Amino acid sequence: MADHPAADALLARSHRLGADPRNTNYAGGNTSAKGTATDPVTGGDVELMWVKGSGGDLGTLTGAGLAVLRLDRLRALTDVYPGVDREDEMVAAFDYCLHGKGGAAPSIDTAMHGLVEAPHVDHLHPDSGIALACAADGEKLTAECFGDTVVWVPWRRPGFQLGLDIAAVKEANPRAVGCVLGGHGITAWGDTSEECERNSLHIIRTAERFLAERGRPEPFGPVLDGYEPLPEAQRRERAAALAPYVRAVASQDRPQVGHFDDSETVLDFLARAEHPRLAALGTSCPDHFLRTKVRPLVLDLPPSVPTDEAVARLEELHAAYREEYAAYYAAHATPDSPAMRGADPAIVLVPGVGMFSFGKDKQTARVAGEFYVNAINVMRGAEAVSTYAPIEESEKFRIEYWALEEAKLRRMPEPKPLAGRVALVTGAGSGIGKAIARRLAAEGACVVVADLNGDNAAAVAEELGGPDKAVAVRADVTSEEQIEEAFRAAVLAFGGVDLVVNNAGISISKPLLETSAKDWDLQHDIMARGSFLVSREAARVMIAQRLGGDLVYIASKNAVFAGPNNIAYSAAKADQAHQVRLLAAELGEHGIRVNGVNPDGVVRGSGIFAGGWGAQRAAVYGVPEEKLGEFYAQRTLLKREVLPDHVAAAVFALTGGDLTHTTGLHVPVDAGVAAAFLR
Incomplete structure (x- = not known):
């Protein structure tokens, strides 16, 4: 009709x-x-x-x-x-x-x-x-x-x-x-x-x-001394430093995806004298507080305080917030009220820095932030001509814990296995990395597509659904500064990082006597040093979040059994493989699992093979390059060709929620190469 x-x-x-x-x-x-x-x-x-x-x-x-x-x-x-x-x-x-x-x-x-x-x-x-x-x-x-x-x-x-x-x-x-x-x-x-x-x-x-x-001018009152917004570069650096800790605050009951907003509307509100009073009153319109919760958590410190002091205060305020929310629930709940859904804030306000909003996915988090901006506009208008007076908390509770709202939540589809998780994949602009990014996004993760080729990364991020699903960062994994910037971009886009895949790689196939020190250094810089730098930055974020996490290394069959004429590549892959063991032992106490995938013979769709490695290996084995995939398949136990999607499937198997007690493992994805069996 x-x-x-x-x-x-x-x-x-x-x-x-x-x-x-x-x-x-x-x-x-x-x-x-x-x-x-x-x-x-x-x-x-x-x-x-x-x-x-x-x-x-x-x-x-x-x-x-x-x-x-x-x-x-x-x-x-x-x-x-x-x-x-x-x-x-x-x-x-x-x-x-x-x-x-x-x-x-x-x-x-x-x-x-x-x-x-x-x-x-x-x-x-x-x-x-x-x-x-x-x-x-x-x-x-x-x-x-x-x-x-x-x-x-x-x-x-x-x-x-x-x-x-x-x-x-x-x-x-x-x-x-x-x-x-x-x-x-x-x-x-x-x-x-x-x-x-x-x-x-x-x-x-x-x-x-x-x-x-x-309306009267300055309805939010004068600017508080010391609460002025930080300059943009300093503000975003501060936001990135705080983001994992703020996400920990919002995710005690269940992991949440974050969104950051440092718009003028938010920053001006947080700089003004009346913001603590007004924020404590909470939002009013049912559409607002259903998404923002009754009230936000507000950091009551100026932006000049050291980060560790701000983090400590956030934890104190979070404990108080949870107690107050539990009291709010207890005061208004009836015997037939739905169970309390969680006592963490959906909105965290940091004066001089901005607003962090949270939800089950990026869109929900972003929309929650948009609704709080609406609430700021409402408060400004009401205070300009009168006094802001939202509905009573008892009425807010009746709507927040309305049986009809509960029924609507129950009608929602079951979340996908990686919903609420944020993944960062290096070398994700093509080949195996692109397949991994695509699979993780399909399973519900938000994905940071990192690649040396920024155009490729942007194209993959757009293919995955755009900013609510994926963002692109240009990152040379040999650069500490670029890796740090990639993680800053990740935490500002999605609140944090939970799942990191070290996939970036390069391969130069040469006999020992033809392998130069430059060949050796380049491959070790990208795969051994690069993986170390990425994992170190990932661990910093994951430890701050207190949500555990996954590190996955895309190593190689060559990490345990090398073919001819690739000393530099195989040695770098062996380095990666041992990083898996070392970091699994070190990071386990933080709930961070570290595992590896050992592919072999991934010719079709592989960035490395397309970049010259295929021609070099085909020459080594004396087969036409277009037949190299078939050649690799025929030397396996299963006689099957390995594709990028098969590697992506192994990454998902390690991170999708079933192997919760597995760390330090290497999963072969090689169709069966007996010489590479792990011992």
Whole structure:
């Protein structure tokens, strides 16, 4: 039914409204349209409503994201409504109002759209509207801003009763084009899709002008001495140094992916005198605190303090935060409340540096940060004309631990094996490294694609899904500075690093007497020294995170049994293989597992073989280069050719969660080379 003119107009309106963050936040709000269609059973007319369903985002809404309901049945629910104490039961009743198959599940706001007597309805969460909704005297300010064209509706949790309230307000106020919902957002309506959109934008823009014209300067107070933002380079270096420790704070209950924001909005808020008071009040709009938790954790130190002092204070504040959150849960939970989901913060604010936000994946973490920026804007607007006064904590708890929210969480698909983990793969711009990066991303990891060729790295990161899935860094593994910078980029992109694959390599095939010192040094610098540098930096991050971790070395069959004419390559691979054993012994106490993979004969898709190694080895064995893969396969026990994806599968096997008690292991991926059996 999404191809109905009313539905088409609804989608177009939704996309326009959702494209501008001033109108509503990501996945926030919902829109609807009513119209007449032909009933396929009776052939007669039937009144329908198309409304954004549960989940989804206005800016990217599709027909499949709409719920389609019969208006007569939906409005008949008022006759069986059992009252506000049992209004949650009405959500299940919406299913009996659906028209046809398919479409999205109706959301809690369906009643608001269906019960309001208007062909088109928008419910949005604009910062300007929420600022009025969360002002201490919001009702008075709404009247001052809009007169009788926009009506105040006191706070009520989203649901059937709120729909009845708004319907009654509209009927009692015929001049009204919409309403401000206390502590929540706005709702607007219209006889046409264009009029509804126009009314929504009128409310949003009028509120923006009102706040700007009526608002006092510096609503967050003066800048605190010493809390000014650090210069950009120093700020980001400080953020990278703190990031693993902050991630530890956010991940005590379960590992989280992070996002960093040092935008002017965040930095200015944290520099101002009122930020501790306002942050402690928490967010208000349900869309906000469901993603940001009730309140953030705020480091109460200036950015000039030494890093170790800041880390120690973060740990103290974290312990207090967990106690306070547990007390909040205990104070408001009832016997049938869902179990506490975790007591770690989702937002950590560091004055002079920025904001760290966390979630089950990068998108969730990023969106949580975006919502807190929305909350800062709301606080600024409310403080500019009044006093910021969010809804009571008891009401926040009712929504955070709402049975309907819990049911929505349970409907989410099971997380992939590497969800919540951040991987860094060297040499990931091509060949085996690219295959590993692709496999880890497919299994749910966020991936840092590191490669000497920055263009190749960027192309792979884009292929894997872009910034919410993967980022590219150009890194020469022989350079300490570039390795440090790669890890700084990783922790700023995703909060930390959990899984590192030492894959970068090069090979020069020469007999001993033709191998120069330069040949020797180059291969050892990249594979032996490079792996050491990468592992050292990885260990620093992993130890700070206190989440354990995985180091995987892509060594070689040649690490234990060398073929002819490759003394430098094989010796470097043997060095890597012993690093696995040494680091497994040293890092085990931190929960960091170190394992290796020993491939052989990976010709097709291999960067090393394509770069000349294939031609050299083919010459050594006296076979055409295009037959080298077949040659290697025929000398194995399984008579099978080894491909980059087979190596990637071994990396996943070592890190995917089943081999939790395995460290110091080398896994052959060579189709069976008896001479290379480990002894």
